[in-house]
Amino acid sequence: MKEFDPAPHATSDDRPPDLRAGAFQGVREARRNELAEDYVELIAELIHDQGEARPVDIAARLGVKVPTVSKTLDRLAREGLITRAKYRSVFLTEEGRALAKECRRRHEIVLRFLISLGLDPETAERDAEGMEHHVSERTLALFAAFANRS
Amino acid sequence: MKEFDPAPHATSDDRPPDLRAGAFQGVREARRNELAEDYVELIAELIHDQGEARPVDIAARLGVKVPTVSKTLDRLAREGLITRAKYRSVFLTEEGRALAKECRRRHEIVLRFLISLGLDPETAERDAEGMEHHVSERTLALFAAFANRS
DNA sequence: GCAGAATGTTAGCCTTGTCTAACTTTATGT
């Protein structure tokens, strides 16, 4: 494995690799929750806007098929974020509602920040959707402050 | 499904739901590529810093087990991003190198931006790791401009 | 009030990403 000279750059960082793994661990953790967060946020929005959250509407908004939604809703129910009865629309539990509220807050802050930076609303919306799950509370505070002061 | 009055808020947006699905479609697309991007970026870094990229080091840095890395590397090879020989360390293809370079560029811009916003470097690193895959080219340009002018 | 349309569920398949356990190959130290 080392037929060639193995001393290429010697770039300072001598910490054992594991100590730098934190960033990726965190990202993977965030990725696991992204979908659930997207769902509860969307469900809350649908309930607010249309009075109920139906699988067919969730599927249309997320761009997936209805059976995919059905399966995911089963998981969310198992995790205590929603309640559902067969063939009926979906409701958030207290926990689900809290999560939705938190997600919406983050989403709003990121969105307002991007727009105040000068981004067009459409792109801002798309980027916020992807970014919101990966922004720390500390960064969020800076985003909010920036949007407020500009 | 509508035993109750279904006209709750009537909030403007009458586009068919499918037309608003774009944001999520894009996010899902981005999510599919995140892992590959993390890998090639890390592989490039390891080759640069240590002269070679070994599964054991990749695993340590990503915080996963070696067999997980091995399987993922098989996929990356299948997709033409890396080349590998049994029991040997990993190399990037031209395509892999291009992707790594692009990822590094994005990472750097996001990181510099967050730091110039006032974030501490550790948190900035963690957030950049998560955000970099979800930031559009347009937003990236704004980030770069902001970091440069401050 | 019923037939047909719309919606929802279930079953079954595929891929990805994670793990552990068992095995093979490569590297190392004396």
Next chain:
DNA sequence: ACATAAAGTTAGACAAGGCTAACATTCTGC
């Protein structure tokens, strides 16, 4: 130089998230 340690691979399990096809239920318009 060979025994042992370190690294890598393979096999097999599992959960998540996506799909289609087939079936069940609910809604709706006459």
